[in-house]
Amino acid sequence: TASDLKAILGFTVSLARKAGDLILEGSAAIQSASSESDVGEKKNAVDLVTEYDVGVEELVKKELKSQYPTFNFVGEESYSAGSRPPLTDEPTFCVDPIDGTTNFIHGFPFACISLGLIYKRRPVLGVIFNPFLDHLYTGIKGQGSYLTKPNAQPLKLPLSQPPKPLPSLSQALIAVEWGSDRTLTTINTKSNSFSRLAGNSAQGVIGGKMAHSLRSMGSAALNFAMVAQGGLDLYWEIGCWPWDVCAGIVIAEEAGGVVSGSHSAFLQSSNENFGAVTEELLTGRKYIVVRAIGDTPDENC
Ligand code: IPD
Numbered sequence: 414t415a416s417d418l419k420a421i422l423g424f425t426v427s428l429a430r431k432a433g434d435l436i437l438e439g440s441a442a443i444q445s446a447s448s449e450s451d452v453g454e455k456k457n458a459v460d461l462v463t464e465y466d467v468g469v470e471e472l473v474k475k476e477l478k479s480q481y482p483t484f485n486f487v488g489e490e491s492y493s494a495g496s497r498p499p500l501t502d503e504p505t506f507c508v509d510p511i512d513g514t515t516n517f518i519h520g521f522p523f524a525c526i527s528l529g530l531i532y533k534r535r536p537v538l539g540v541i542f543n544p545f546l547d548h549l550y551t552g553i554k555g556q557g558s559y560l561t562k563p564n565a566q567p568l569k570l571p572l573s574q575p576p577k578p579l580p581s582l583s584q585a586l587i588a589v590e591w592g593s594d595r596t597l598t599t600i601n602t603k604s605n606s607f608s609r610l611a612g613n614s615a616q617g618v619i620g621g622k623m624a625h626s627l628r629s630m631g632s633a634a635l636n637f638a639m640v641a642q643g644g645l646d647l648y649w650e651i652g653c654w655p656w657d658v659c660a661g662i663v664i665a666e667e668a669g670g671v672v673s674g675s676h677s678a679f680l681q682s683s684n685e686n687f688g689a690v691t692e693e694l695l696t697g698r699k700y701i702v703v704r705a706i707g708d709t710p711d712e713n714c
């Protein structure tokens with residue numbers, strides 16, 4: 414019920430803040446360490462993991478289990494370690510302990526914990542907390558989404574301001590991500606898409622729309638949050654996992670955003686019809702297109 418979700422939000426927000434303390438501690442330790450020995454690689458040299466990703470997930474998983482023993486749990490690091498429960502209709506927490514691990518390692522202060530709750534296979538609650546900036550994004554399906562930041566008036570800002578329509582995609586600020594698949598075909602296809610968005614068709618870039626600019630923040634969850642906030646107009650990515658997007662879907666949709674794409678084999682999105690993604694829709698602002706891990710870029714990206 415709505416009040417159950419409110420209570421869960423209260424608990425998960427305090428847990429996200431606790432996780433945030435550990436993330437800050439880890440960041441300080443990594444920045445002061447003389448070697449990079451704590452940084453491990455997953456599938457290749459740019460897909461990184463640290464003991465803090467694992468430690469934060471353990472903390473969060475343990476506390477969620479003791480508070481909500483009947484709820485299921487799926488998390489980035491547990492999944493890597495082989496714990497891959499099938500998604501059911503039961504409540505399931507979906508957690509990325511540190512989204513933006515590369516930023517975290519480099520001391521680029523855009524990393525967060527992304528904590529979502531799925532019920533009946535739909536994301537219903539989201540908490541995204543960036544401890545470096547003390548920015549907390551929360552959302553409950555049907556109850557709005559908010560940004561809480563220190564020293565702001567009001568402290569808790571509703572994210573649902575009506576979108577200001579853009580006259581054209583060419584005035585958009587667009588987030589794209591390089592992802593961890595750096596194979597030649599993928600990188601070439603993505604770079605071509607990026608060129609078409611950034612390039613000036615008058616100067617020979619085929620199909621160039623010349624958007625105001627492109628950004629790569631390095632955290633899928635923070636891209637969702639920034640679209641929700643209206644700082645970005647569009648976020649496009651291929652290669653996301655459910656824990657990258659679960660919390661962000663609720664926060665962005667409650668802020669009036671449209672999320673399109675297949676987020677994973679099991680987590681259904683609200684709109685999987687790529688054919689419907691037209692310039693008119695995009696210029697409605699607050700638009701997110703995210704495709705699942707395993708999808709491959711194509712020329713229509
Ligand atoms: C990744 C980041 C990155 C995005 C990838 C994510 P991680 O998550 O959000 O920006 O491009 O799709 O998997 O590995 O930092 O938790």
